[in-house]
Structure formats: structure tokens, C-alpha cells
Amino acid sequence: MDIIQFKDKLFEQGKQMGFLDMEVYYQKNGKFSTKIYKGEVDDYSIANDGGISLRGIYKGQMGYAYAEKIDADSIQLLLDEAIDNANILDSEDQETIFEGSPSYEKLDLYSEKLDLLSSEEKIDLAKQLENECFSLSDKVDSVNYCVFQELNSERMIANTKGLEVSEKGNVAYIFVSVVVKEGEDIKNASKLTLTRDLSSFEPALVAKEVVNEALSQLGADSIESKKYPIILKNKAAASLLQVFSSSFSAENVQKGKSRLQGKLGREIANEIITIVDDPHKEDGFASRSFDSEGVATKRIEVVSKGVLNTFMHNLKTAKKDNVTSTGHGSKGSYKGTIQLSPTNMFIEPGETSYDDLVKGEREAIVVTDLQGLHSGANPINGDFSLAANGYLVRDGKIDRPVNQITVAGNFFTILEQVETVGADLEFTLSNGYIGSPSLKIKSLSIGGK
Amino acid sequence: MLQQSIIEDLIHASLSTGGDFAEIFVEDKFNSNISLVGGKIENSVSGRDYGIGIRIFQGLNSVYAYTNEHDREKLLAIAAQAAKAIKGGPTNITLDFTRKSFQTRHPILKYPRHVPKTEKVEVIKNVYDIAKNYDEQISQVSVSYLDEDQKVLIANSEGKFVEDQRVRSRLGIQAVATKGTEMQTGFYGPGAHKGFEFFDQIDLNHYGSEAARIAVTMLHADECPSGQFPVIIDNEFGGVIFHEACGHGLEAAAVAKKNSVFADRIGEKVAPDIVTYIDDGTLANEWGSANVDDEGEEARKNVLIENGILKGYLIDKLGARRMGTESTGSSRRESYKYAPTSRMTNTFIASGKSTPEEIIANTEYGIYAKYMGGGSVNPATGDYNFAINEGYIVRDGKIAEPVRGATLIGNGPKTLQKVDMVGNNLAHGQGMCGASSGSIPANVGQPTIRVSEITVGGRKEQ
Incomplete structure (x- = not known):
């Protein structure tokens, strides 16, 4: 059948x-997936x-x-x-079956060229990446993950009200993680690349970035517990935005699970902060022309120059608030019910380069990586206390690497107290494709020695 | 679940290009999830997973393919496509399946599929009422309910042919306490390898009120100070730290490639004498138990660390090949969508001699972590981080004021060295453990223990 x-x-x-x-x-x-370990195909799956x-x-x-x-x-x-x-349901907010939007954006989310690439070519690319990592330094002890995956998917919604929409896409997912060692000191760094255009993927550049990041952490030590000015590096800032993006969900707001309840139209962030959700971004990996209810998607500004503009809505939450759906109805997979989630959500970049952010500080901590986000952060009230890595800045220069520290604060307070927004927008993938530039924050509590 | 003749054909097709081992995993699983928010059943979804995983080895190379096709020709095409990844001539084998039957260690009394959903709703609403009515500051309670009935068939080119059925049930209770703009949450998630009888056997009152009590207690707690302190970690789910920070390092996935500090150290002292660490997949009806692992090997009790000495690892078939040893019945996977690998089942620190009261009384100043939250560990470095869901200051040998917002950070093997007291009150807590073969149910456990020093991160102004 x-x-x-x-x-x-x-x-x-x-x-x-x-x-x-x-x-x-x-x-x-x-799916095609391969993992390379010491020049050999360690894992191969289809x-x-x-x-x-x-x-x-x-x-x-x-x-x-x-x-x-x-x-x-x-x-x-x-x-x-x-x-x-x-x-057995006794929900009062009724879900509805949607008859369809007047029109849908045509998005180019599928690369034929990627689809046609042979498994040998994919394996070679991953081998080359592993090789480059080893060639950069004797301190590279192992490349514990070097994975190439090609994923393609097609989804279709059809209903008895006449809606019938479908969309297909594919992506290459390249993940590399290196372990560097100096004496007893072991450090690790990793990088995920998502692309539909492999001609833009340069193994040597990626290897250099990830090896340098791992090497720069060697010799890291903890630091005195106190408040420090903080430069939250792009990926770390994006990971925080990912956790707290649920605050912008109308469902959480309506159920009292968001601190942004009642704040619509009010200033919730410094005026240098604009937060966008753009499902039509061509190089975004959560792009879609219709959401999981079949509603046409569109770009929205959740926060415009510090002012809370709109929440993310699906049909049910929109009906309740007497607005229209923003096209953010989502399903984890065919196993899920209709929820709400961001697509390509990001803080709009400013003008200041990361290097200039560092140059401006007499004493500060650069936080490059935050761990334990699913447990150490409270998505309802914004509080977090997280293990972190990074660097100590002294007199405008990176002084030394720092680890075994915790950084604690509140996401909503950060939005209010951001002093400078960097120009270096980067994305992370996790429940949406979430991005941020580096953010300079007045101060946060660091726990260490 | 799948005809034996098709399985035989699939194994032969898998070995047509030089593979030396092939395995077919068939899964047919029924799931039901119900969730309640604010006293109302908001979601109820159920459905059936069905799929087949094909795995081929050639020496240390492994190929995996999965699909939810069930048609013979389509399955054979997928086996052939997987075999193409291996280069060689066909391996001739004579397949002679020995069907293994066994008495289950985990009897099920009420299969969830035969229980009307209205009875499940009664349990959910009952526990909701308990949590909601605990205190007037409880502003919101969410309850999630799940049951699953997983049938698996595992057959391989060595003649193994085994079937198992795993039935699991779990509740998740989340309470939110509110005062002004302050919000704090409490959570409890009991589960077992049991059917619906689980909810007759457990004290719902205890779990519902604990979730609410944690939220209310934390609402009135001060921020936790930062620094390095002695930390007392209570029994049950407190074992999550050693699960993450040591258990993963004892898995063949890390050990075989020497990506673990525990590699090549059998017989060496890796922990104080008072520490014995065990993984036991045979514990009757426990959350992480099963009769056989996902390669069809019988589950067993594996002593990993005994009185501080490293005794063994958790090993799957491929790991055993790499290490030149045998499987320990520790191979697990979330579903047919994952190739199995070495994983934990029910892992715990064995009971020691101290009473929990003695441990507190012997601590002049420190942190008492009554309930732990989740956390993570970097497998390459052993560095971990964990949230404390309910914490207190210990002062002059007594539990003093509650503190919130605390995170424990450190290095697993180093923290293990600093365990200086082990209680006599072993208990198990339930969690979902994520790794390369997916998210699987696993028990973590321990008695109350004390670590002489852990870095604590909090938000209290210095």
C-alpha cells in the first residue's frame, strides 16, 4: 500500500x-553516516x-x-x-484542522549535488578532516569524533479540509572533536558544520579552528570566586538563548510558565537587542515554508530594539489571544503533538568585533562554553548556574585559559544589562537553529577557588 | 515478529561480501504517553514503533542499517546495500538457530495495553491533587505518564535466536511554587520494569508531596554560596554523579579506544577502600533491567570497582573484539534506529557502614545535596557538572538553612578519590541515559555519601 x-x-x-x-x-x-577513527571507517550506517x-x-x-x-x-x-x-482529554483550548494559507514561500532546502555524492567521496572528506587535525600539532592525542552524515527528509501534511503540502530538504552534518594532551592535562574542543554546499567546506580551516581552540585551553585553571565583567562568546550566548527561547512561546506564557507574561509591548531588554526568528533563511537549518499545522511561516521580530513585540504562536494559542498564528506550530516528529518552537532564531549582530570586545577590558572573563544547560538553567524564571570554560582577560589581552568555574546569573537580567553586541553571529543546533553574536555583559558571578 | 526464513535470508545477504558476523534486531513496541497540566489532561498520544536493524562486522569494522520496511524483497535490498560497505567475497556459513527460552526475571502483572486509559487518568489526577494541595504556594503541577511494551527478537550468524519483552511504566511529577515573581520547581520521576501494577505498589502520596515540598522549600531558600566545600550527596538519584563521571568511563566504548582514565587499569586502586561500584541488569523489575541485553546476551551482575580496586568494565560484542575479551551482557540501544553499544543498566555504589546521621554529624561545614538534578560530563576529560535540586548548608554537624541555584563541578575520577564516607542506606533512582546508542532507561543508585571537597557554584553575592 x-x-x-x-x-x-x-x-x-x-x-x-x-x-x-x-x-x-x-x-x-x-540517512548516511560514517565515523572515521585513526584513518579507518569506524562506523558506517545507512x-x-x-x-x-x-x-x-x-x-x-x-x-x-x-x-x-x-x-x-x-x-x-x-x-x-x-x-x-x-x-480522555479535557483540554478546553480546542485544536483545529487548518484549511491552508493563501500562499507559501518557495524555499530551496534541497541540494541535488549533495544527494548524488558517493559514499566514497563522503568517507574521503571525513578522513581528510581527521588527518588535518593530527597534522596541526603533536599534542593532538585523538580525534574522538570525526563524523560525516548526510540526512534527507520529506514531510507531508494532508487533511480532510483540502490541505495538502509537502517539502523536502537535505543537509550534510560534519562533526569533529579533538582531544589534546600535554603531560596529564587533557583538553577537548569540537565543531559542528552544517551545509548543503560542500564546496564551501574546507577541512583544513575547520581542523585549524578546532585544534587551536583545544590547545588554547591547555594549562587552564580555576579562578578566584567573585563578580567579573563577562564577554559571553557567540556560541555560549546562543546556547543560553536556546534554553530560554521557550519563554517566547505563547503556550508557556498562557500557562504561567514564562516570566514574560504580561510584558508584551514593554521594554524587556537593552535597546541594542533585537531577536529575530526567520524560517526563510536560506542558510538556516530549521527553515520551513509551512509549520506542523500547515500554516505558512514568516519572519518575525520577537524583540525589537529591546521591546517585546510578539510571542511565537500556533493556531491554538493564537485563538486564545485573539491574534493570528505566527507559524510556529511544531512537532518533534510524527510521534508528537502540536507544540511551539523557534526555527532560525538569533540575536541581530552589532558592529563591534570580538577582538575589540576583548581589547576594551582591563579585567574580564571570556566565557566560550557553557555545560549542563538542561539541568543548571531554569527556563521558567531565567536563573542559571552553569559549569563554564573560557579565558581570563587582563589589560585588553587574553591572559590565560580558565576552567572548573561556574557562571551564575539570570537570562532576563543579561538582556537588560548587555553593554555591547558583537558582530560575530554564530549558530548552534538544538531544538531549532539558534544564533547569537558575542555579548559584553556588565558582570556575572563566577564560582571558582 | 518476522519470519525465521526471512531472517535467515537477511543474514546470508549481509555476509555476501566478506562480513564475519551478522545480526538482525527486530523491534515491535507499543507506547502510550499522557500528560496533564493544571488538572486537565492536555495530551494523550499512543502508537506503535516497528523496525529492523541489520548489523555486519568484518573484524573491527561495523556496518549498521535500519528500516521500517517489512517486505522481504525490500529488506533484502537494504541488507545488500549495507553489505556493499564491506569489500570481500561471500562468507559461507551454516545457520543453525538455537532458540533460547527462559523464565523471565521480571514478571508483569497488568499489561498496560489491557488497562483502560481512564484508569491511567485516575492515577495521574490522583497524584496531581496530592501535589497541588500540598501547599497554597503551589501554583502549577504537571504530570506525565508513560508506559511501553517492547518486544524484541535478536538473531545472529552464530546461531543466536532470542526474544524478550520489556514492559516499563513511569510517572513524572513537576510542581511549581510561586511567591510574587519568584518561581521554583520540584520534580520526582519514579519508574520500573513493571506494568500498571507499579502504580498500585508505590506510595503516590510520597512522590506527589515530595515534588511539591522541594518546590516550596526552594522558594524560601537563599542563594547557594560558591567555593570548594565538603559535599554530602543523599542516596537514590544522588548516584547520577558517579553514573556520569565514572560509569561512562567504564564502558567499552570509551575503554577500548583508551579514551578513558580507567583504560588498562584492571587490578589498580582507582578509589578509596570504602567504594564498591556495581552494574546489575538482573535486579527484579528495576527500571534499567531486562532478561537479555540488545545483542541477546543474558543480563548479569558486573562488579566494576570492589573496595577501591578496578575489577571490570561494561562490554558489548564489538568492544569485546577490540579488547580481546568477552561481552558482559551490557549492550543496549534505544531502538532499532541505533546500533547497540556498551551501556549501564542499574548502576550503584554499594552500601557502606556509616549511618546518614553520622555523616551529617561529622561535617562541620559543607553542602548537603538532598536531591540532585541532571548534569553532563565530557567523556574525553571526565569533567562533569550537576545541578542540585534541593540543597542545604551543613553547619556544626547539623542540616541548617536550604540553599538554591547550586551546581557541582569537578572531574569524575578525582571526585571518586575524595569519597570519604559511605552510608548504609542504598537506594535506586530512575533516569534516562543518553549516549551514542540513544536514550535508554537506567537506574542510578547509592547510599548517602560524602565527598571531602567539590567545587560548588552558586549565585550568592561574595
């Missing part, structure tokens, strides 16, 4: 069983998989179910389970 036959049969049988509107969400993925979920309105509630086997048995399973699930 192909997916179209499956869907038609499902809708037909569902009508008979008493469903009002129904929708299927279908996803199909392909996959094709997918799944289908049904959601449908049964006696006024939206029932969900999913299956991975596309066969006749699954039709009955999906309908029975969706009814059972609908029957």
Missing part, C-alpha cells in the same frame, strides 16, 4: 467511525525510515496516534488509538 492509498482509506474508515475532520502527517527520512500520524476530531477533542508500519493493520490501530486518546 502506498501512502496516498493508505491516507484515503484511513479518512474513509475514520468518517464511518465518527471522526469529524482528520489529518495525516507523514515523514520519510534517509537508514531509510518514516512514520505516519493521524490526528482527528472525535466528539469535540483532537485524538492522536501514530504508526511506523504502513499496512492495513495500522489503519485500524490508528483510528482505535486516536479515539481512546481523544476520549
